[in-house]
Amino acid sequence: MTSIILLSVFGIINLFLGFLKSNRILMPAVVVFLAIVFGVNFIDWNQGPQTHFNNMLVIDNFSVAFAAVMVLSMLLILPFSRSYVTDENPHLAEFYSLLLFSLVGAIMMVSYENMLMLFLGIEILSIAMYVLAGSHKKQLRSNEAALKYLLMGSFATGILLFGIALIYGASGTFNISDIASFSSTQPAGLLPMMEVGVLMILIGVCFKIGAAPFHFWTPDVYEGTPTIFTAYMSTVVKTAGIAAFYKLVWSVFPGLNEFWYPTLVAITVLTLVIGNVGAAVQNSFKRMLAYSSIAHAGYLLIALTSFNDRSENAILFYALAYTVATVAAFGVLKLVSDQRGEEGYEAFNGLGKTNPLLAFSMTVAMCSLASIPLTGGFFAKFFIFGAAIDAGAVWLVVVAILMSAVSIYYYFRVVIAMYMRDAEGERIAVDPFAAFMLIVLSIFTILMGVAPGLFNNLL
Amino acid sequence: MLTAFLLFWPALAGLLVLLMRGEAAKKVALGAAVIEFLAVVDAMMQFDPNAGTQFELNLPWIENAGIAFHIGMDGISMLLVFLAAFLVPLIILASFKHDYRNPGTFYALILFMQTGMIGSFVALDAFVFYFFWEVALIPIYFIAGIWGGERRVPVTFKFFIYTIFGSLFMLVGFVYLYFQTPGTHTSDLSAFYQLALSPENQSWVFWFIFLAFAIKMPVFPFHTWQPDTYTEAPTTGTMLLSGIMLKMGIYGVIRWLLPVVPAGVAQWADVVLVLAIIGIIYGAIIAIRQNDMKRLAAFSSISHVGLIAAGLFTLNMQGLQGAMIQMLSHGINVVGIFFLIDIIFRRLGTREIKALGGITQYGKAFTICFMVVLLAMVGLPLTNGFVGEFLLLSGVFQYNYIMGGVAGITIILGAVYMFRMFQRVMFGEANYVTSKFTDLTATEMAVLIPIIIMIFWIGLHPNTFLQISEPAVRDLLTIIKR
Numbered sequence: 001m002t003s004i005i006l007l008s009v010f011g012i013i014n015l016f017l018g019f020l021k022s023n024r025i026l027m028p029a030v031v032v033f034l035a036i037v038f039g040v041n042f043i044d045w046n047q048g049p050q051t052h053f054n055n056m057l058v059i060d061n062f063s064v065a066f067a068a069v070m071v072l073s074m075l076l077i078l079p080f081s082r083s084y085v086t087d088e089n090p091h092l093a094e095f096y097s098l099l100l101f102s103l104v105g106a107i108m109m110v111s112y113e114n115m116l117m118l119f120l121g122i123e124i125l126s127i128a129m130y131v132l133a134g135s136h137k138k139q140l141r142s143n144e145a146a147l148k149y150l151l152m153g154s155f156a157t158g159i160l161l162f163g164i165a166l167i168y169g170a171s172g173t174f175n176i177s178d179i180a181s182f183s184s185t186q187p188a189g190l191l192p193m194m195e196v197g198v199l200m201i202l203i204g205v206c207f208k209i210g211a212a213p214f215h216f217w218t219p220d221v222y223e224g225t226p227t228i229f230t231a232y233m234s235t236v237v238k239t240a241g242i243a244a245f246y247k248l249v250w251s252v253f254p255g256l257n258e259f260w261y262p263t264l265v266a267i268t269v270l271t272l273v274i275g276n277v278g279a280a281v282q283n284s285f286k287r288m289l290a291y292s293s294i295a296h297a298g299y300l301l302i303a304l305t306s307f308n309d310r311s312e313n314a315i316l317f318y319a320l321a322y323t324v325a326t327v328a329a330f331g332v333l334k335l336v337s338d339q340r341g342e343e344g345y346e347a348f349n350g351l352g353k354t355n356p357l358l359a360f361s362m363t364v365a366m367c368s369l370a371s372i373p374l375t376g377g378f379f380a381k382f383f384i385f386g387a388a389i390d391a392g393a394v395w396l397v398v399v400a401i402l403m404s405a406v407s408i409y410y411y412f413r414v415v416i417a418m419y420m421r422d423a424e425g426e427r428i429a430v431d432p433f434a435a436f437m438l439i440v441l442s443i444f445t446i447l448m449g450v451a452p453g454l455f456n457n458l459l
Numbered sequence: 460m461l462t463a464f465l466l467f468w469p470a471l472a473g474l475l476v477l478l479m480r481g482e483a484a485k486k487v488a489l490g491a492a493v494i495e496f497l498a499v500v501d502a503m504m505q506f507d508p509n510a511g512t513q514f515e516l517n518l519p520w521i522e523n524a525g526i527a528f529h530i531g532m533d534g535i536s537m538l539l540v541f542l543a544a545f546l547v548p549l550i551i552l553a554s555f556k557h558d559y560r561n562p563g564t565f566y567a568l569i570l571f572m573q574t575g576m577i578g579s580f581v582a583l584d585a586f587v588f589y590f591f592w593e594v595a596l597i598p599i600y601f602i603a604g605i606w607g608g609e610r611r612v613p614v615t616f617k618f619f620i621y622t623i624f625g626s627l628f629m630l631v632g633f634v635y636l637y638f639q640t641p642g643t644h645t646s647d648l649s650a651f652y653q654l655a656l657s658p659e660n661q662s663w664v665f666w667f668i669f670l671a672f673a674i675k676m677p678v679f680p681f682h683t684w685q686p687d688t689y690t691e692a693p694t695t696g697t698m699l700l701s702g703i704m705l706k707m708g709i710y711g712v713i714r715w716l717l718p719v720v721p722a723g724v725a726q727w728a729d730v731v732l733v734l735a736i737i738g739i740i741y742g743a744i745i746a747i748r749q750n751d752m753k754r755l756a757a758f759s760s761i762s763h764v765g766l767i768a769a770g771l772f773t774l775n776m777q778g779l780q781g782a783m784i785q786m787l788s789h790g791i792n793v794v795g796i797f798f799l800i801d802i803i804f805r806r807l808g809t810r811e812i813k814a815l816g817g818i819t820q821y822g823k824a825f826t827i828c829f830m831v832v833l834l835a836m837v838g839l840p841l842t843n844g845f846v847g848e849f850l851l852l853s854g855v856f857q858y859n860y861i862m863g864g865v866a867g868i869t870i871i872l873g874a875v876y877m878f879r880m881f882q883r884v885m886f887g888e889a890n891y892v893t894s895k896f897t898d899l900t901a902t903e904m905a906v907l908i909p910i911i912i913m914i915f916w917i918g919l920h921p922n923t924f925l926q927i928s929e930p931a932v933r934d935l936l937t938i939i940k941r
Contacts, residue, residue: 372593373589374597394635405623412619419605421612453520453522
């Protein structure tokens with residue numbers, strides 16, 4: 001709870017700090033803010049569930065853990081914002097504030113106890129993201145991304161709200177545990193209403209996490225949005241969405257298992273196939289990452305569908321591993337594309353020779369995303385598959401591993417470009433802070449791959 | 460602790476080598492590999508074949524998931540660790556004449572790979588095994604992809620995706636087995652041996668796990684990555700792949716397939732044997748038609764591995780012991796033959812059989828070495844090849860005499876392609892290319908002499924090695940036949 005308040009306060013303070021118009025003060029300030037929030041967040045760890053706002057928010061280990069992952073990912077992303085957020089930019093402070101505000105939304109999404117809070121959380125998060133997507137004001141693609149994201153996003157939110165309303169109509173409550181106990185009684189006459197409501201919520205949330213067939217906005221928006229915010233979208237927004245989804249599946253829908261389960265499995269398979277095959281045919285690295293984020297939503301959905309007590313730990317570990325690797329990938333992409341002016345695979349040619357550090361951290365990130373042992377990504381998939389196999393869904397895992405084999409193809413294309421093709425570009429200048437962060441990210445990924453015991457079974 | 464030292468020493472040395480440049484990297488890498496070999500010899504001296512698994516280390520790794528870092532060696536592991544430790548110094552020494560770019564990285568990758576391979580030979584926990592199985596793959600991918608021939612990028616990529624594809628299935632198989640273990644679940648080998656799954660489940664788990672091993676060996680029809688990869692990889696990489704890495708697949712079958720899903724094996728043994736025998740004949744026939752010597756050796760490897768695979772699935776003492784000794788022999792011989800081919804290539808700039816001839820006149824020592832290795836490959840009595848092939852064929856005969864008869868053709872076909880190559884390359888008129896040939900240097904002798912010693916040692920007194928693995932193989936057979 002403290003973290004939500006602190007983030008809001010810091011967001012406002014930050015707006016005022018904007019008068020100084022100096023990134024040299026703002027960025028360290030935001031880093032300090034986030035570090036404080038990250039620490040304060042853990043006050044609620046192991047304190048048991050605490051309810052706030054008349055039982056609308058519940059802070060428990062689940063929400064604390066996911067909030068920590070999201071705050072951490074923002075902390076990790078910030079160092080790469082240097083070249084984008086510069087002193088000349090007239091809206092310097094706003095970017096940081098919007099990011100802080102969106103984190104408030106994200107934390108609400110993982111700690112809601114009331115459907116309205118879920119809706120509010122999603123909206124707070126999304127509206128900030130709509131603005132950030134279009135923050136490259138003078139670039140056409142950024143504008144396109146913002147517009148697309150806004151139109152499609154509000155449409156999806158609308159559907160979500162319809163769903164919430166229908167469920168409210170049937171059950172007479174917004175509180176998720178009340179809804180759960182209501183739906184477990186299987187009220188015959190009101191069942192169709194519940195089912196339509198659940199379906200609409202499913203659609204709304206699937207849109208937010210970019211699951212197929214509601215993924216069409218993802219590649220375009222990711223591509224047009226400035227890289228730094230794309231990184232934010234594909235980590236924080238995805239994590240928040242999946243965690244919120246998990247709470248829905250775990251606490252709201254159980255009574256309607258037979259109804260939503262086949263739908264969700266179909267969505268999962270579709271997401272896996274479209275994400276991976278889509279990523280394999282891309283020529284732009286950034287677009288590939290967009291599709292890969294769809295694919296990873298698919299793997300996370302496997303944990304949701306397996307629906308047992310392993311799921312939440314598997315999701316948390318996966319979210320963490322995925323976040324760390326994705327931030328590193330976007331970070332390197334940002335450094336490379338800023339100086340070579342391209343976002344395709346060719347931009348990485350010969351990077352192994354010109355910039356061994358960038359190439360190494362990119363390789364670690366790619367190995368992690370492709371789930372090769374020694375990296376966190378391996379154990380992430382391992383826990384997810386474990387949850388699914390424990391639930392008896394071996395065939396789903398087979399689909400997932402076929403798609404993992406496809407994913408190696410596109411993740412290793414960039415490794416090939418970096419190490420096995422000749423250098424075309426110059427050496428890329430990397431500021432020390434970003435270089436330090438890349439080292440930290442690589443070490444973190446390898447640590448998760450060597451000592452996964454530190455991070456699993458936290459919940 | 461000894462096992463842990465054997466396992467991590469190459470990787471630690473590799474980290475050091477990574478920082479070095481030029482000649483120093485080669486020498487330090489060689490030194491590290493020799494120390495590793497001496498340590499393995501020491502372990503073999505202390506090793507008591509009848510005492511089961513020794514030098515065990517069992518540390519908690521992912522405690523809350525029941526996964527332990529459990530390693531140790533029984534006779535089967537011991538022989539393979541010996542093979543890896545024996546070959547790696549030779550492989551490093553064999554590369555001394557090459558000037559690879561970034562030697563620090565190159566030799567570090569070789570040492571990292573050694574850790575991966577030894578790790579998969581000593582692992583006694585399914586996930587530790589899987590972990591090292593994949594860890595061994597990444598270095599060889601980079602070795603072949605960065606320092607390989609012209610078509611290296613697509614070829615190694617195919618190899619990489621192919622093998623990972625197989626291993627992912629194995630992972631699913633392991634995770635499934637893991638959840639079948641009682642209580643809070645464990646992935647320990649002994650727990651896997653005690654599983655009694657229903658025959659239907661064993662049937663599909665068999666293929667999930669076997670696919671990974673079949674691709675790694677490779678067994679027909681999963682071999683399509685192999686000839687290209689062997690040809691395009693730098694010779695060092697080819698030696699690592701064919702000498703040691705493919706034994707990971709065979710070892711995997713012995714340790715993680717036969718005793719874990721015996722009923723599945725019983726159901727599919729005939730199919731696998733037929734595939735293996737097709738591989739034997741197919742590899743040999745294609746080898747006869749090859750013009751590139753390296754490619755010829757690659758296909759001959761498919762043929763030889765086919766026979767080993769056939770021996771494994773006969774599930775009798777001869778078949779399995781034959782597989783053990785033939786793994787050792789094949790590893791030694793194949794490294795020898797690839798090195799000899801590499802010598803020709805480096806001196807004359809070609810490996811094409813048609814372009815060569817008359818080398819005998821220019822290199823006496825070379826001819827003798829080539830002849831010995833060749834005869835060992837063909838399986839002449841007194842050489843190591845004979846012992847393995849004899850045991851394997853008698854194992855297959857016991858299983859089914861028709862299969863044994865067909866598999867026996869390998870002896871004839873093997874002689875055909877090997878002698879055909881030898882005749883055209885070594886005898887006849889020398890041409891302007893081959894007349895530049897010079898005899899072996901001291902370094903090259905240093906590689907070949909240990910190989911030749913081993914060829915005769917195993918050929919004359921195979922018991923030194925057979926007795927190490929025999930009790931372990933017998934134990935394994937009791938578990939399988941239970």
